[in-house]
Amino acid sequence: MVVICVAEQRPILVVDVRGMHPDLRTVETLAEGGDETLKAIAVSLGKGVMAAHDAVDWLLVAAAEDARLPGAASVPLLRLFGVVLGGHQMARAALAARRHLDAGEGDTRFYGAKLKTAHFYADSILPQSAGLLAAVTCGARTVMSLDHDQL
Numbered sequence: 001m002v003v004i005c006v007a008e009q010r011p012i013l014v015v016d017v018r019g020m021h022p023d024l025r026t027v028e029t030l031a032e033g034g035d036e037t038l039k040a041i042a043v044s045l046g047k048g049v050m051a052a053h054d055a056v057d058w059l060l061v062a063a064a065e066d067a068r069l070p071g072a073a074s075v076p077l078l079r080l081f082g083v084v085l086g087g088h089q090m091a092r093a094a095l096a097a098r099r100h101l102d103a104g105e106g107d108t109r110f111y112g113a114k115l116k117t118a119h120f121y122a123d124s125i126l127p128q129s130a131g132l133l134a135a136v137t138c139g140a141r142t143v144m145s146l147d148h149d150q151l
Contacts, residue, residue: 026045026088026091026092026095027042027045027046027049027091028042029095030042030045030091030094030095031043033098035098037094037115037118037119038094038095038098040119040122040123041087041090041091041094041118041119041122042091043122044087044122044123044126044127045084045087045088045091045122045126047126047127047129047130048083048084048087048126048129049084049088051080051084051129051130051132051133052080052081052084052129054133054137055073055077055080055132055133055136055137058136058137059073059077059136062137062140066144068144069140069141069144070140072139072140072141072143072144073135073136073137073139073140076132076135076136076139077132077136079132080129080132080133080136083125083126083128083129083132084126084129086121086125087121087122087125087126090117090118090121090122091118091122093114093117093118094114094115094118094119096114097111097112097114097115097118098111098115101115
C-alpha cells in the first residue's frame with residue numbers, strides 16, 4: 001500500500017509500505033498441502049492480493065498524473081485493503097486450524113468451524129476485491145470529472 005498526503009493538489013509525501021500487506025507466500029503455503037479447502041482459500045486470497053497490488057500500481061501512476069485522484073480513490077482503496085487483509089487473517093486462522101486438526105489437538109468442532117468460516121470469507125467476501133479495484137481505478141476519475149457545484 002502507498003500512503004500519499006496531498007496539500008494544495010500536489011503530493012507532498014509518498015510512503016511505500018508494500019511490505020506491510022500480505023504477499024503471495026501465504027497463498028503458496030495454503031496451496032502446498034492436499035487440503036481442498038485451503039486450496040480454495042489460496043485461489044481467492046491470491047486474486048485479492050493481486051487486486052491490491054494492481055490498485056497500488058495504479059495509484060502511483062495516477063498520483064503523478066493528477067494529485068487529486070488518490071483522494072478520490074481513498075475510500076474504495078481502504079475497503080479493498082480491509083477485505084484483503086481480513087482474508088489474510090482468515091487464511092492464517094485456517095492454516096492454524098488445519099495444523100491443530102492434523103495433530104489431533106484441541107477442540108475439533110472449534111477448528112472445523114475456523115476452516116469453514118475462512119472458506120466462507122474466501123468464497124463470499126474476498127471476491128469483492130475485484131469490484132473494489134474497479135472502483136479505485138475507474139471511479140476516482142469519474143468523481144474528479146465533476147465540477148465543485150455539481151457535487
